[in-house]
Amino acid sequence: MSETNDDALIGALWRVVAAHGWDGLTMGRLSAESGVPLATLRDRFPTRLDALVLHGRVVDRAVLDGTVPGQGGAARDRLFDVLMRRFDAMQPHRAGILRFLAHLRRDPGLAAVLAPRIAMSMRWMLDAAEIGGEGCARRAMALGVVGVWLATVRAWAEDESEDLGHTMAALDRALDRAEQMARTVGIMARDASAADPEVMPDQA
Helix, strand or coil, rough: CHHHHHHHHHHHHHHHHHHHCCCCHHHHHHHHHHHHCCHHHHHHCCCCHHHHHHHHHHHHHHHHHCCCCCCCCHHHHHHHHHHHHHHHHHHHHHHHHHHHHHCCCCCHHHHHHHHHHHHHHHHHHHHHHCCHHHHHHHHHHHHHHHHHHHHHHHHHHHHCCCCCHHHHHHHHHHHHHHHHHHHHCEEEECCCCCCCCEEECCCC
């Protein structure tokens, strides 16, 4: 499928979840909502988890497509911008995602399965923000950004404002906490767009 079709399919996915919940998501309902034949859905989504994986790729792609190389400025500000653009990409599907998040709180097994996918996405977000690092430091930074992301998602779930002001404030606070923790444990990251390294998050 093309990127355009992926976007349409993800839109249909979250409309079904908004209407029926995660437990009520069936391939028949997704086929009816999206107009994609069941045979095609079988190839794309052997399991419902594969639909969530596609959602992650679509959101990652939306952020990466909007990334301008050589952005300049502080690494923290670039990461703030990248993570807010993730929320912008999620906002059209808010109702379905919020209903899914409510389910996720009752399904620790599914949350555990998704955790590595979230960490992978956050590594891509570090790249989008042009924040370098290698080995254990890179993994620690990615885990730190996961903590920042999850803390901010909780605020986003309660933020009904058009400008997502509450979400931005929560992200700012989460980055502050992560930055303080990074200084405490001495985790440093190479800023890919600057000569001097900057302290970046370890854990929120």
